[in-house]
Amino acid sequence: MENISNIRYGALPSNSPYIKPFRMVYVQDGITKDADLLKVHDSVCIIIYNRTTKKLIFVRQFRPAVYYAAVRESGSETDDNVDATKYPPKLGITLELCAGIVDKDLPLKEIAREEMLEECGFNISSDRLEEVMTYRSGIDSTGAAQTMFYCEVTDDDRVAAGGGVDGEMIDVVELPIDEVENMVKPGAKNVSSPGFLLGVLWFLCNKKPQ
Numbered sequence: 001m002e003n004i005s006n007i008r009y010g011a012l013p014s015n016s017p018y019i020k021p022f023r024m025v026y027v028q029d030g031i032t033k034d035a036d037l038l039k040v041h042d043s044v045c046i047i048i049y050n051r052t053t054k055k056l057i058f059v060r061q062f063r064p065a066v067y068y069a070a071v072r073e074s075g076s077e078t079d080d081n082v083d084a085t086k087y088p089p090k091l092g093i094t095l096e097l098c099a100g101i102v103d104k105d106l107p108l109k110e111i112a113r114e115e116m117l118e119e120c121g122f123n124i125s126s127d128r129l130e131e132v133m134t135y136r137s138g139i140d141s142t143g144a145a146q147t148m149f150y151c152e153v154t155d156d157d158r159v160a161a162g163g164g165v166d167g168e169m170i171d172v173v174e175l176p177i178d179e180v181e182n183m184v185k186p187g188a189k190n191v192s193s194p195g196f197l198l199g200v201l202w203f204l205c206n207k208k209p210q
Contacts (some may be wrong), residue, residue, distance in 0.1 A: 067092025
C-alpha cells in the first residue's frame, strides 16, 4: 500500500466523474455573497462488529487529500512534484469505516451491503443492516449526505478477503474494543474522518457489549 511514487499535482480536469466545482452567488440581508462549492456523490458507511472475534472491523487506505494536507503543513504545497522519500506515503494512510459512494440506482442498504462484501469480504443480506443516522458531511463545501449503518457479523459470514475492487488497495483491520476506546479519549490524535469517530462513539454508547 505504501509503494507510491511519482507524486505530482495538476489541474482538475473538467470531466472528473467525482467532483464538479462551481460557484453559488446569493443575496443575504441585502449583501451579495458568493461561495465556492463542490458537487459530489452522497455516500454510505457501515459500523461492523464481529461477534466471533469481539472486534470492530475497519478499513485502511491511502487518501491523497490527507497526504496533501500533511505535505502542506510542511510548507511544501507549492512543489509540483513531491519527494516520497522525504514525505512517506504513510502520512496519507487513514483508518476508516467501510464506506462507498452512492453512484447506483439502488436502495442505500443494498449499496452498503455491496461495500461490505467488496471491501471487507462479508456477505450478508441487506435486512441485517440497521440504519443509524443520516448527516451532512463537508458542510462548508459539499453538503453531501452520508447515511450510516450498523451490522453485526460472524466469521461464518466472511466469504472473501476483501480489499476493494477496480484497483482499490484496502486493508481490512480488526481492532478490540479497548483499543478503539482510546481513539476517542481526550487528547487522542487520529488520522480519520469525523464520520469514523462518530461511528465509534455511537457504537460505544449504543452497542458495546456489557
